Amino acid sequence: MTITAAATEAALGDxxxxxxxxxxxxxxxxxxxxxxxxxxxxxxxxxxxxxDLASGTLKVQGEKV
Incomplete structure (x- = not known):
């Protein structure tokens, strides 16, 4: 399963x-x-x-290269 999430200022290559x-x-x-x-x-x-994972919190972060 793949989920997408917003990550402010993340750019391709980061x-x-x-x-x-x-x-x-x-x-x-x-x-x-x-x-x-x-x-x-x-x-x-x-x-x-x-x-089967129970409901949890997913955190994402984009980091500049």
């Missing part, structure tokens, strides 16, 4: 970071600046189990 407020239970979280002022965050289940 670094992106994301964090989630709950235990990811083996899910891999990656972030990238996908457009101006936008960070895309991917949650990827790398386990063989069906995982």
């Amino acid at each position: 670094y992106a970071r994301a964090s989630f407020s709950l235990d990811l239970q083996g899910i891999v979280l990656t972030a990238r600046v996908s457009a101006a002022n936008t960070v895309s965050v991917r949650f990827q289940n790398g386990t063989a189990a069906a995982l």
Whole structure:
């Protein structure tokens, strides 16, 4: 699953970071600046189990190179 979030002043080529407020239970979280002022965050289940995260808080940040 991929989610997009606003990140003021993020630009293509900048670094992106994301964090989630709950235990990811083996899910891999990656972030990238996908457009101006936008960070895309991917949650990827790398386990063989069906995982269901409860509602939590996603934080994103774009950082200038």
